[in-house]
Amino acid sequence: MQEKEKLPGGWPKKTELTCIRCPIGCMLTVTENQDGTIGVTGNTCSRGEEYGKKETKDPTRTVTSTMKVKNGTRPVVPVKTKGDIPKGKIADCMEALKRAEAEAPVRIGDILLKNVAGTGVDIVATKSIGKEKTD
Amino acid sequence: MRGYMDKKADIVIVGGGPAGLAAAAGACKEGVKADRICIVERDGELGGILNQCIHNGFGLHTFKEELTGPEYAARYIGQVEEMGIPCLLHTIVVDIRMEADGRKKVTVMNRSDGMFEIEAGAVILAMGCRERPRGALNIPGYRPAGIYSAGTAQHYVNIEGRMPGKEAVILGSGDIGLIMARRMTLEGAKVKLVAELMPYSGGLKRNIVQCLDDYGIPLKLSHTVVDIDGKERVKGVTVAEVDKNRRPVPGTEEYISCDTLLLSCGLIPENELSLDMGVALNPATSGPVVNESLETNIPGVFACGNVLHVHDLVDYVSEEAENAGKNAAVYVQGGKNKTGEESVAVRCGGGVRYTVPSIIHIAYMPEEQVIRFRVGNVYKNACLTVRFNDKVVMKMNKRVMAPGEMEQIKLKKNRLEEFEGLREITLSVQEEDS
Numbered sequence: 001m002q003e004k005e006k007l008p009g010g011w012p013k014k015t016e017l018t019c020i021r022c023p024i025g026c027m028l029t030v031t032e033n034q035d036g037t038i039g040v041t042g043n044t045c046s047r048g049e050e051y052g053k054k055e056t057k058d059p060t061r062t063v064t065s066t067m068k069v070k071n072g073t074r075p076v077v078p079v080k081t082k083g084d085i086p087k088g089k090i091a092d093c094m095e096a097l098k099r100a101e102a103e104a105p106v107r108i109g110d111i112l113l114k115n116v117a118g119t120g121v122d123i124v125a126t127k128s129i130g131k132e133k134t135d
Numbered sequence: 136m137r138g139y140m141d142k143k144a145d146i147v148i149v150g151g152g153p154a155g156l157a158a159a160a161g162a163c164k165e166g167v168k169a170d171r172i173c174i175v176e177r178d179g180e181l182g183g184i185l186n187q188c189i190h191n192g193f194g195l196h197t198f199k200e201e202l203t204g205p206e207y208a209a210r211y212i213g214q215v216e217e218m219g220i221p222c223l224l225h226t227i228v229v230d231i232r233m234e235a236d237g238r239k240k241v242t243v244m245n246r247s248d249g250m251f252e253i254e255a256g257a258v259i260l261a262m263g264c265r266e267r268p269r270g271a272l273n274i275p276g277y278r279p280a281g282i283y284s285a286g287t288a289q290h291y292v293n294i295e296g297r298m299p300g301k302e303a304v305i306l307g308s309g310d311i312g313l314i315m316a317r318r319m320t321l322e323g324a325k326v327k328l329v330a331e332l333m334p335y336s337g338g339l340k341r342n343i344v345q346c347l348d349d350y351g352i353p354l355k356l357s358h359t360v361v362d363i364d365g366k367e368r369v370k371g372v373t374v375a376e377v378d379k380n381r382r383p384v385p386g387t388e389e390y391i392s393c394d395t396l397l398l399s400c401g402l403i404p405e406n407e408l409s410l411d412m413g414v415a416l417n418p419a420t421s422g423p424v425v426n427e428s429l430e431t432n433i434p435g436v437f438a439c440g441n442v443l444h445v446h447d448l449v450d451y452v453s454e455e456a457e458n459a460g461k462n463a464a465v466y467v468q469g470g471k472n473k474t475g476e477e478s479v480a481v482r483c484g485g486g487v488r489y490t491v492p493s494i495i496h497i498a499y500m501p502e503e504q505v506i507r508f509r510v511g512n513v514y515k516n517a518c519l520t521v522r523f524n525d526k527v528v529m530k531m532n533k534r535v536m537a538p539g540e541m542e543q544i545k546l547k548k549n550r551l552e553e554f555e556g557l558r559e560i561t562l563s564v565q566e567e568d569s
Contacts, residue, residue: 018348020341024534044534059343064190064203065321066293076296078189078205086347094321108209126189127205 017055021047028052057070060084063093064126072104072129079112080126084121092117104131144538145467146460147241147255149228149408151176152183153449153457154440155261158210161460162259163218167467173253174215174222175243181222182208183263184286185449187293190314192341196450207449231258231412237435237472256467257435259459260409260423264441266311266358272400274306276363279370285311285399298322300395304372305329306360308336308343310447312399317346319397322539326350327391330358330374332381335513337401337539339447360396361388369394392513402445409438419489420444426473426494427504429455430463434472437463444491444507448542451507473499479551484520484563486510488538495560497551504546506562510536519544520535522561523554537565 011034019026024044030052031039040052062084066076085093093116102112106129113123146162148155163169180186185193188204195201198210215222226245233239239258244250266284281300283291288299289311301324305312308331316326329347334357336343347354355374361383362373376387404422406414415424416431422443423431430437439459440452462470467474479495490508510517514536521529521544528550536542544562551557 018340018344020344025340061349062191062201063321066189068296074294074296076293078203078293080191080203082191090321108206112294126203127186127209 015056017052018042019048019051021045026058030056032056034123059087059091061087063090065094065097067097067123067125068101069103070103071108071132072102073132074129077102077106077112077129078126079114079123081116081119082111082122082124085116085121089117089119093119097123102129104129142251143254145171145256146173146259146463147215147228147239147257148172148174148251148259148460149231149241149442150174150183150261150263150368150442151178151181151222152223152261152263152440153185153208153211153452154263154306154459155183156181156215156260157453157456158259158261158437158439158460158463159210159220160214160218161457162464163220163460164173164457165461165464165468167464169219170221172220173255174220175226175228175241175253176222176224176438177227178463179225181212181224187286187289188314190318193449196448197453204449211453218484228408231436233412233433239435257437257463259456259463260406260414260431260442261329261440261456261459262405262408262442264404264445266398267401267403269398272306272398274363277366279363279365279368280367280555281365281394282363282396282398285309285315288395290395292318292322298324299397300324300369300393301329302393303376303395303397304360304391304393305397305399307399307401308338308340308354308356309399309401310342312397313338313342314344315397315399316352320350320352324395326352327393328352328374329354331356332359332377332400333357334379335537335539339539346387359383363396363398364390369396372396397482402441404445406442409442412436414438416494419483421492422491424494425492426478427492427496427500428465428473429459429492430462430466430473431478434474435463435466435478437466444489444509447539451541451543455507476519479557480559481506482559483508484522484561486512486517486564487562490562495546495551497548497557500546500548500551502548504548505543506546507541507543508562509538509541510564511538513537514564516531516567517564518567519545520563520565521546522563523551523557523560528554532567 013032015030028042040049064080110125185204185208191205230242239255241253364371371392375383423438437459439456488511517533519531
């Protein structure tokens with residue numbers, strides 16, 4: 001859950017989230033203070049604190065999806081962002097993928113889109129797709 | 136990559152998914168000649184279900200990096216190709232029969248060669264599992280279009296590049312359901328709800344957070360679909376809360392309009408072939424009963440991967456399958472028929488639903504035997520107890536144990552050897568009194 005509970009005046013901001021660093025799944029309460037400091041409670045180890053801070057300050061994700069392929073043995077090729085991108089950029093990344101098209105043959109690891117949605121991260125193929133035989 | 140086939144093999148592997156691939160590699164590493172191994176795969180390519188699992192998170196244990204399903208498969212396919220292990224694609228195994236001398240006759244069929252037999256010294260079952268279908272769920276209502284198992288929807292979106300619908304409700308919070316909730320959302324569909332019959336999710340925690348919470352998709356526990364509306368196409372579903380006996384509570388019904396219902400209600404090992412040839416199954420796993428060598432009750436027939444028991448992580452499938460491959464290699468290189476030999480039973484005490492293996496021949500076990508198991512409920516501050524006969528030999532505290540996360544312990548061979556008169560090993564779980 002990522003519901004921000006704003007106190008009067010907006011500060012401090014409190015966020016509730018589930019830690020995913022291990023199967024215990026501690027419920028964390030992250031408090032963002034006006035001076036930029038972040039406090040984490042509810043965690044049972046230091047990894048929980050680290051997770052809470054990262055998720056609040058700079059949440060990132062690897063996006064996996066598909067891209068259309070021209071003349072391929074398959075209509076789409078699975079792809080991923082080569083590294084994490086900011087969570088807020090996921091929608092822009094998907095929009096860019098929707099407009100893009102690769103040309104068969106595609107090799108696993110090929111860069112299919114550079115600097116997706118201005119994130120500085122490339123889109124790479126995660127599977128090889130052969131060229132359709134035309135005869 | 137159609138393989139050479141002389142219709143005689145040391146080891147035939149049924150299935151070319153993650154389990155079959157790792158088993159083949161394992162057998163080859165143990166000294167079986169590559170061209171004496173044969174993988175039989177019904178699909179047109181190797182990799183199995185990994186081909187449609189385009190999300191990442193695979194391989195953290197094996198490769199210490201997060202790969203997508205196709206990337207993980209590519210590593211093993213590459214290994215098998217490099218070793219030169221033949222594969223029959225587009226080929227299904229129809230029947231496996233035992234010969235009087237212990238050899239196996241595997242009947243296979245494909246379009247180009249018709250039906251033919253392969254004679255094998257050992258067989259490794261690696262057929263994987265399939266999804267529980269609507270018919271097994273007792274949901275009333277018509278049979279309109281728009282009801283898919285989550286894996287079928289995954290195939291449509293990720294392999295065929297087509298969307299099954301625009302507004303979806305997902306019944307069941309297994310990992311495939313959670314993954315598809317995110318996938319459908321990313322592709323522009325509205326996932327209105329994930330309903331789970333049990334009071335806990337069967338999926339991994341990271342999937343609940345990254346697939347549902349990230350996109351604000353609600354998860355309702357102890358809820359189920361009690362009616363499907365629509366005659367030609369799904370128009371909506373009625374969801375209701377269930378009591379602790381999993382029966383709908385009258386008055387809690389809620390109608391949700393949607394054009395698609397995805398079912399993610401559990402996986403069933405695909406054991407028709409195994410049953411036909413007389414392999415004994417464990418009712419708790421619906422997979423074969425196996426010993427320390429992952430060998431079934433039929434000598435020289437081994438099982439691994441999701442056909443043995445449904446795994447949450449492919450890394451463990453690969454590890455298990457590699458062992459099955461190595462053990463099959465030992466068998467064809469002059470291994471013994473263990474039928475009737477003295478063995479130790481691994482039993483489930485309170486809280487433990489099953490163990491794999493469930494039989495250990497101490498003489499054949501490795502220095503360290505991995506026992507995988509699942510618990511039947513969510514336990515907080517749990518204590519796992521291992522008994523040799525009646526004596527407690529190991530106690531481990533676990534912060535949390537859940538049916539959705541496979542557990543494992545390791546048993547040292549010398550401890551089993553040193554324990555006099557060992558007949559059975561029992562695993563049990565209790566919640567600690569707080």
